[in-house]
Amino acid sequence: MNQKNEDGYELWLRYRRVDNPDRLRQYRQAISRATVLGASETAEIIRRELGRALPALLDRAVPLSEQRPTGNALVVGTAGDLKPLGVSIPQVQRQNLGEEGFLIRSHQAGGDTWIVITGNAETTLLTGAFHFLRLLQTHQNIDNLNILSRPRIRHRLLAHWDNLDGSIERGYAGQSLWQWAELPETIDPRYHDYARACASIGLNGACLNNVNAQAQSLTTAYLEKVAALTDVFRPYGMRVYLSPVFSAPMQLGGLPTADPRDPAVTKWWQKKVDEIYRLIPDFGGFQVKANSEGQPGPQDYGANHDDGANMLAEALAPHGGILLWRAFVYDVSVDQDRAKCANKEFEPLDGKFRPNVLVQAKNGPIDFQPREPFHPLFGAMPQTPLALEVQITQEYLGQSIHLVYLADMWKEVLDADTYARGPGSTVAKIVDGSVFGHNTSCIVGVANTGSDRNWCGHHFSQANWYVFGRLAWDHQLSTETITEEWVRLTWSNDPLVLQSIKPMLHGSWPACIDYMTPLGLHHIMQEGHHYGPDPAFNSAPRQDWNCVYYHRADREGIGFDRSSSGSNAVGQYHPPLREQFGNLTTCPEKYLLWFHHVPWTHRLQSGRTLWEEMQHRYDEGVAFVEKMVDIWQGLQATIDSQRHQHVSQRLAQQLENARKWREVCLNYFGQFVSGEDT
Numbered sequence: 001m002n003q004k005n006e007d008g009y010e011l012w013l014r015y016r017r018v019d020n021p022d023r024l025r026q027y028r029q030a031i032s033r034a035t036v037l038g039a040s041e042t043a044e045i046i047r048r049e050l051g052r053a054l055p056a057l058l059d060r061a062v063p064l065s066e067q068r069p070t071g072n073a074l075v076v077g078t079a080g081d082l083k084p085l086g087v088s089i090p091q092v093q094r095q096n097l098g099e100e101g102f103l104i105r106s107h108q109a110g111g112d113t114w115i116v117i118t119g120n121a122e123t124t125l126l127t128g129a130f131h132f133l134r135l136l137q138t139h140q141n142i143d144n145l146n147i148l149s150r151p152r153i154r155h156r157l158l159a160h161w162d163n164l165d166g167s168i169e170r171g172y173a174g175q176s177l178w179q180w181a182e183l184p185e186t187i188d189p190r191y192h193d194y195a196r197a198c199a200s201i202g203l204n205g206a207c208l209n210n211v212n213a214q215a216q217s218l219t220t221a222y223l224e225k226v227a228a229l230t231d232v233f234r235p236y237g238m239r240v241y242l243s244p245v246f247s248a249p250m251q252l253g254g255l256p257t258a259d260p261r262d263p264a265v266t267k268w269w270q271k272k273v274d275e276i277y278r279l280i281p282d283f284g285g286f287q288v289k290a291n292s293e294g295q296p297g298p299q300d301y302g303a304n305h306d307d308g309a310n311m312l313a314e315a316l317a318p319h320g321g322i323l324l325w326r327a328f329v330y331d332v333s334v335d336q337d338r339a340k341c342a343n344k345e346f347e348p349l350d351g352k353f354r355p356n357v358l359v360q361a362k363n364g365p366i367d368f369q370p371r372e373p374f375h376p377l378f379g380a381m382p383q384t385p386l387a388l389e390v391q392i393t394q395e396y397l398g399q400s401i402h403l404v405y406l407a408d409m410w411k412e413v414l415d416a417d418t419y420a421r422g423p424g425s426t427v428a429k430i431v432d433g434s435v436f437g438h439n440t441s442c443i444v445g446v447a448n449t450g451s452d453r454n455w456c457g458h459h460f461s462q463a464n465w466y467v468f469g470r471l472a473w474d475h476q477l478s479t480e481t482i483t484e485e486w487v488r489l490t491w492s493n494d495p496l497v498l499q500s501i502k503p504m505l506h507g508s509w510p511a512c513i514d515y516m517t518p519l520g521l522h523h524i525m526q527e528g529h530h531y532g533p534d535p536a537f538n539s540a541p542r543q544d545w546n547c548v549y550y551h552r553a554d555r556e557g558i559g560f561d562r563s564s565s566g567s568n569a570v571g572q573y574h575p576p577l578r579e580q581f582g583n584l585t586t587c588p589e590k591y592l593l594w595f596h597h598v599p600w601t602h603r604l605q606s607g608r609t610l611w612e613e614m615q616h617r618y619d620e621g622v623a624f625v626e627k628m629v630d631i632w633q634g635l636q637a638t639i640d641s642q643r644h645q646h647v648s649q650r651l652a653q654q655l656e657n658a659r660k661w662r663e664v665c666l667n668y669f670g671q672f673v674s675g676e677d678t
């Protein structure tokens with residue numbers, strides 16, 4: 001079978017003819033025509049999407065109209081618009097849908113059956129339409145539909161670390177999508193495709209510029225460009241956010257200070273925010289990195305995070321904007337253990353933030369490592385809504401060269417029990433607001449998109465964008481469900497493809513941990529670019545930028561002692577976790593070297609000594625990449641050669657890199673291990 005070549009631009013929206021004859025028959029029977037009610041731009045987008053998808057999937061014409069259909073049909077409209085057609089959505093159900101939910105329901109209209117997609121706003125109809133198309137793309141039964149779905153988290157954002165010169169910090173898929181030089185006059189058609197892709201997986205916001213921000217992004221000229229992008233995104237239900245630099249009042253306003261307690265500074269921000277809302281009435285808000293890695297912030301003036309955050313939040317509040325204040329801070333004067341810094345700075349501020357402030361923490365306390373225990377800030381600030389930030393772009397996980405599927409990593413974090421209000425206080429439930437009763441919530445994914453034709457560099461990195469959106473919408477979905485969807489949508493519904501790719505995806509993250517940083521090791525990547533291994537590195541300007549700071553290997557053993565006899569970072573977790581993590585014998589082995597300095601001869605559950613186990617893990621990690629190479633080879637005849645070759649080349653590189661990781665790490669750590677330890 002020779003498949004037509006594909007370049008990956010279509011992502012998971014490929015709309016190939018349904019190649020299951022029974023399903024095709026069912027779909028053709030159920031959808032003889034389609035009606036999209038409403039005259040808005042969004043309704044037009046839905047019409048375009050259905051006009052593109054249905055004839056392609058069903059391989060025949062599907063007439064589209066704005067009229068009451070005859071025959072079996074797909075009907076899309078808000079509850080209000082459906083009424084004249086005799087479709088009434090009960091009040092309770094409408095309430096249940098909330099602002100963003102959609103309902104897909106089979107409806108008897110005389111002798112005909114309609115499949116009705118509805119919701120309270122037009123953008124929710126778009127999400128519902130994409131959901132329905134996904135059912136067809138993945139060959140699901142569409143008889144007797146009754147699907148009500150609403151997001152568990154209110155703000156679901158991609159954060160772009162894009163600089164105004166077009167480069168992307170930690171971007172591995174080309175240049176920024178935003179053509180600042182051409183905006184606002186020229187609208188790159190790709191902006192529509194970007195918003196469409198985001199909408200299709202339920203995302204509703206994008207922060208356009210790097211958190212290491214430039215003041216220029218707040219100038220009127222740039223705001224006009226941002227407004228033009230917003231005009232494109234709006235009908236897709238996507239809001240726009242910006243990262244302001246805290247010192248902007250000095251750089252742009254010529255003020256002598258950016259002290260948040262100075263009335264002139266407050267005034268400057270108010271005027272700036274008012275200007276933003278004049279140009280962009282539905283502007284989402286700000287995401288701020290302050291007093292972190294050299295960025296300016298309130299502490300430069302003896303003020304604190306709450307002063308800075310509240311000043312900006314007050315400017316945004318009258319317009320309905322939110323303020324995401326990042327908790328990624330690690331000032332050595334706060335604590336010698338970087339993992340403890342954020343809690344030490346932020347916990348005392350709980351209760352001091354304005355209602356539209358969300359404190360944003362990364363999934364773990366260090367920095368997007370292949371695996372980290374959850375960030376102890378989740379559960380430590382009951383009075384403050386906390387936003388969760390994960391990194392879709394694979395800064396520390398092989399960038400766009402390694403196939404590493406992040407679904408299970410995020411799920412592990414979301415499902416982690418913080419015990420903040422007893423058992424069941426998972427990170428997911430803290431983030432969605434349900435544990436502490438907050439009515440605002442947010443999840444942020446650092447984007448992996450760029451100007452590469454396939455958007456993400458690696459065809460398989462698209463899966464991480466996809467799964468981020470799906471989990472942001474519903475963190476209760478199983479990763480198996482999402483994986484199955486993505487493979488069917490992106491590759492094929494062919495059972496051989498499914499059976500081959502699903503285990504590759506689910507095995508790829510554990511394998512990456514094993515060949516890079518097994519058993520709780522972390523941050524032993526090369527300085528700066530963070531790509532390869534460099535466990536010996538010890539010449540950074542700060543201790544906690546050195547790899548030796550993190551692994552602490554010596555003649556006795558290896559690992560960072562964060563138990564109560566060490567840095568006591570375990571003390572930042574609620575019981576029973578602090579005891580569990582703090583005790584060498586009860587600490588889950590996946591976090592062993594994160595929390596303990598462990599003797600080389602310590603025996604693990606496998607019966608192997610630590611050193612034997614480390615060697616075993618590195619071997620296992622490499623072996624899995626070898627397996628992926630084989631599995632992929634077996635799909636040569638089933639996958640189009642363009643994408644097949646692209647992935648093959650990257651897998652070959654990944655294998656070479658994984659072997660390198662094993663060689664470098666085992667050689668280096670092996671020096672500390674004496675004959676008797678092995």
Ligand code: GCW
Nearest residue numbers: 161169170211212289328367
């Ligand atoms: O992981 C580190 C990255 C920086 C990044 C920083 C942050 C945007 O290496 O490139 O800066 O985190 O999250 O602020």
